[in-house]
Amino acid sequence: MYDIKWIRENADAFEKGRKRRGLEPLSTQLLALDDARRAAIGELQKAQERRNAASKEIGAAMKAGDAAKAEALKAEVALIKENWPSLEEAERYAIAELDAALASIPNTPLAEVPDGADEHDNVEVARWGEPRTFDFTPKEHFDIGEGLGFMDFEAAARLSGARFVVNKGPLARLERALAQFMLDLHTGEHGYMEVNPPLLVRDDAMFGTAQLPKFREDQFGAVRQLTYDEAFDAAVEAGDDVSKFRPTMDYWLIPTAEVPLTNLVRECILDESQLPLRMTAGTYCFRAEAGAAGKDTRGMIRQHQFYKVELVSITTPEQSLEEHERMTGCAEKILQALDLPYRKVVLCTGDMGFASQKTYDLEVWLPGQGKYREISSCSVCGDFQARRMNARFRAASGATAGGAATNDGKPRFVHTLNGSGVAVGRAMVAVLENYQEADGSVTVPLALRPYMGGLTKIERT
RNA sequence: GGAGGGGUGGCCGAGUGGUUGAAGGCGCACGCCUGGAAAGUGUGUAUGCGGGAAACCGUAUCGCGGGUUCGAAUCCCGCCCCCUCCGCCA
Numbered sequence: 001m002y003d004i005k006w007i008r009e010n011a012d013a014f015e016k017g018r019k020r021r022g023l024e025p026l027s028t029q030l031l032a033l034d035d036a037r038r039a040a041i042g043e044l045q046k047a048q049e050r051r052n053a054a055s056k057e058i059g060a061a062m063k064a065g066d067a068a069k070a071e072a073l074k075a076e077v078a079l080i081k082e083n084w085p086s087l088e089e090a091e092r093y094a095i096a097e098l099d100a101a102l103a104s105i106p107n108t109p110l111a112e113v114p115d116g117a118d119e120h121d122n123v124e125v126a127r128w129g130e131p132r133t134f135d136f137t138p139k140e141h142f143d144i145g146e147g148l149g150f151m152d153f154e155a156a157a158r159l160s161g162a163r164f165v166v167n168k169g170p171l172a173r174l175e176r177a178l179a180q181f182m183l184d185l186h187t188g189e190h191g192y193m194e195v196n197p198p199l200l201v202r203d204d205a206m207f208g209t210a211q212l213p214k215f216r217e218d219q220f221g222a223v224r225q226l227t228y229d230e231a232f233d234a235a236v237e238a239g240d241d242v243s244k245f246r247p248t249m250d251y252w253l254i255p256t257a258e259v260p261l262t263n264l265v266r267e268c269i270l271d272e273s274q275l276p277l278r279m280t281a282g283t284y285c286f287r288a289e290a291g292a293a294g295k296d297t298r299g300m301i302r303q304h305q306f307y308k309v310e311l312v313s314i315t316t317p318e319q320s321l322e323e324h325e326r327m328t329g330c331a332e333k334i335l336q337a338l339d340l341p342y343r344k345v346v347l348c349t350g351d352m353g354f355a356s357q358k359t360y361d362l363e364v365w366l367p368g369q370g371k372y373r374e375i376s377s378c379s380v381c382g383d384f385q386a387r388r389m390n391a392r393f394r395a396a397s398g399a400t401a402g403g404a405a406t407n408d409g410k411p412r413f414v415h416t417l418n419g420s421g422v423a424v425g426r427a428m429v430a431v432l433e434n435y436q437e438a439d440g441s442v443t444v445p446l447a448l449r450p451y452m453g454g455l456t457k458i459e460r461t
Numbered sequence: 462g463g464a465g466g467g468g469u470g471g472c473c474g475a476g477u478g479g480u481u482g483a484a485g486g487c488g489c490a491c492g493c494c495u496g497g498a499a500a501g502u503g504u505g506u507a508u509g510c511g512g513g514a515a516a517c518c519g520u521a522u523c524g525c526g527g528g529u530u531c532g533a534a535u536c537c538c539g540c541c542c543c544c545u546c547c548g549c550c551a
Contacts, residue, residue, distance in 0.1 A: 041511055045520045052520085055532040059479040062531095074531045081531090095510095269471070394471085411508085 001210075001387040002102050004034050017108030020115055020349040030101055037094040044087045051080055103207070104214050106354045107384040113358050116348025122361070123348065128332065129341030131365045132434060140368035141432040142299035145171060147440045148460050153299075162297065163289060163304040167428075170458040174431065174444075175307060177451035179282045179424045182309040182334050186421055190330045192280035192311060197260030199283055200251035205263040208389035209418075210355040211255060217290040220304075222251040253286035257310035258418040265314050266389035269411045275393060276323055277314040280421060282307065299429065301373065306425040313417040316393065317383065320415035321358075324380040328360045331376040331421045337447045340430050341365040343372050355381045362422065368433040375426045378419030386413040 007014045011027040018026060054077045061070040114123045145151025150171040156164035167175055186192040200222050206212040211219060254260060261279045270277070285308050289295075296302035311330060315323045328344070335342045347359040356379035363372035386392070392411035435443045441459035444452050 038511065041520085045511065048520060051531080056480070058531050062479085070531080077531045271471095 001384060002105055003387065004030065004098060004102060007031070008034065014108070018105075020109055020113075021106060021352075022117065022350055023106075026101075026105070030098070033094070033098040033101055037091075037098050040087070040091040040094040044091045047080055047084060047087055051077055054080075100213075103388075106352075107357050107381060109349045109352060109356075110358045110380075113352070114346065114348045115350075117350040118348075119351045121348035122345040122351055124343050124345050125360075126344040127341075128336060128343070129339065129365070131341045131367065134367060136438045138367035138433060138436060140299060141366075141429040143368070144432045144436050144440065144442060145300075148442070148458060150458075151300075160304075163302065165300050165303060169461075170452070170455065171428070173452060174448070174458065175424060175428050177448045178427050178431070179307055179309055180451050181337075181448055182421060182424070182427075183280060183282050185334060185337065186280040186309070186311065186330060190278070190333070192278040192330075195261060195264070195279045195281045197254075197257060197264070197281055197283065199254050199260075199286075201254055201259055201263070202251065205259055205266070206252050208263045208266050208391075209259045209385050210388060211252075211259065214354065218288050219255060220253040220286045220288055222253055254283065255287045256285050256308065256418075256420075257281040257283040258312060261310060261312035262314075262385055262416050262418060263389060265391040265414065268391055270314070270391075270393040270414065272316060272393050272395050275314060275316050275414070276319055279312045279314075280309060281312075282309045282424070284308075300425050301429060303425060306423065308423045308425070309421050311378075311417075311419045311421040314391070315415045315417065316395075317412070317415050320380050320382065320417060323415075323417055324358065324360075324378065327417055327419045327421075328362070328376075328378040331362055331378060331419055334422050334427075335362065335364060335375070338427070338431065338445050339447075340427075340434055342375070353377075353379060355379070355384050357382045357384070360419075364426070364430040366430060366433050367436075373426065373429075375430065376420040376422040379417065381416045381418070383413035383415055385416045391416070 002014075007027055007030055011031070014027055015025050018024070054073045058070050058073045058077075061067075061073065114121065116122065139147070142151065142153065145167070146153070148171065150167060150169045152166040152168065153164075156166045159166075183194055187194045203212060206219070260283075261281055264279065265277065284305055286305055287303075289302055289304065292302060300306070311327055313320075313323045313327055332342070332344065342362050342364045345361050345363060347356075347361060352359050359377055359379040361374050362376035362378075364375040365371075366373050391414050393414050394411050431445060431448075432442055435445060437443060437457075439459075441457050444456050444458060449456060
């Protein structure tokens with residue numbers, strides 16, 4: 001979320017950033033909304049000031065026993081209040097209009113982010129591991145899984161429709177093993193605190209990390225069914241047919257643990273000594289995939305429900321870029337430990353997420369597809385989410401960053417970062433494809449064997 | 462679901478209609494005291510918004526939203542959240 005004051009003073013930089021994302025200029029309209037807002041606030045405050053002053057005088061007059069004066073003042077206030085409601089209405093409307101406009105503006109890319117229109121303009125910055133050479137044609141993960149008899153898309157479709165899967169036996173365990181392995185590495189080696197957050201969250205949380213208001217259609221909602229009586233009353237009140245019982249939507253299903261983890265610091269004033277705050281969580285994630293019809297329809301690559309280990313860091317503004325590199329490194333360590341070849345790309349301006357200033361994607365090699373596919377996405381969001389959440393910190397006393405006058409004792413917005421560390425479902429896809437054997441079995445990666453009860457190979461039984 | 466108790470500043474906690482943005486305490490900051498520290502002591506310590514070069518001024522904020530009133534932390538209504546006991550439930 002942008003600070004309108006910043007836009008007012010840095011309109012050029014703001015527009016430059018928009019242009020790099022391929023967006024039309026907006027600052028003129030925003031500043032007009034801002035002018036309207038300030039004018040409305042000013043008018044209301046003027047009225048309030050006169051009302052307050054008169055009220056004090058009334059108090060004084062009554063104490064002095066001057067009833068006539070008090071009555072005269074009361075009449076004056078009554079006059080002031082005549083168009084009070086319209087002033088309030090105008091103020092509220094002006095503020096809401098500006099806020100709504102600001103809430104749907106994406107973050108500005110950092111200078112070093114490459115310009116570009118879409119994923120074709122992303123820039124590879126590193127490559128790790130050598131794709132294995134096969135003396136047979138490697139299969140895609142769904143063929144491997146179904147061949148093993150432990151991955152069932154048809155059963156999932158009967159239960160839930162498209163974009164679901166049922167994993168069983170050693171594959172169910174493999175998914176659990178992957179998640180546990182990742183969490184152990186992040187908590188044991190990388191200094192992240194494991195968190196079990198709610199998977200159902202309110203509007204405010206979804207707004208904080210910027211899934212709302214712009215990306216409603218990508219989300220699932222969780223609905224609490226009304227009782228019969230509540231539904232009846234609601235229908236009557238709404239003038240609806242009482243045979244239709246309308247539910248109320250109370251929660252959103254998280255599309256990523258970024259939402260609850262980042263929002264853990266919402267409306268908080270942290271102490272600088274607590275930063276950086278590093279948190280990790282293994283959770284299911286739920287996505288409607290509304291805009292992805294026809295994409296990745298087969299297999300586990302794109303599901304409505306998937307498991308993911310997420311990394312979130314809360315830092316000072318001075319720490320965030322360094323933390324971004326570190327976080328991406330932590331995700332890379334997972335792939336390295338699993339010996340999965342990958343490449344690291346920096347997303348171009350046109351492919352970056354809404355809240356991000358800069359994003360690295362890790363793309364794992366999938367021999368069955370013969371492609372690198374996204375398995376992790378690590379973003380630094382600056383204070384964009386912090387503003388939406390009102391998440392701040394108080395600088396350690398006396399300390400100023402690099403001698404800069406950053407410490408006037410006031411709370412400052414934190415910086416937030418999030419990254420997959422890594423997507424568990426896709427990691428399983430990668431393991432199956434990279435570790436497949438000619439006979440259809442799958443070798444268990446060394447790092448996962450302790451989590452698989454020592455099992456070395458998954459085969460049809 | 463039933464019964465009850467609560468939501469006030471970074472924290473604790475007073476405050477039932479009129480200089481209350483809010484007593485008191487804790488914490489914190491700075492100063493004094495000290496050889497140094499502790500203790501003691503003095504001063505200062507919320508946030509948003511608007512205006513201003515600044516000092517500062519104005520305005521709003523005592524869970525949220527309405528209402529009563531010239532004036533609301535204080536009275537009325539609705540909602541949200543938290544807690545305790547009982548019941549139900551994984």
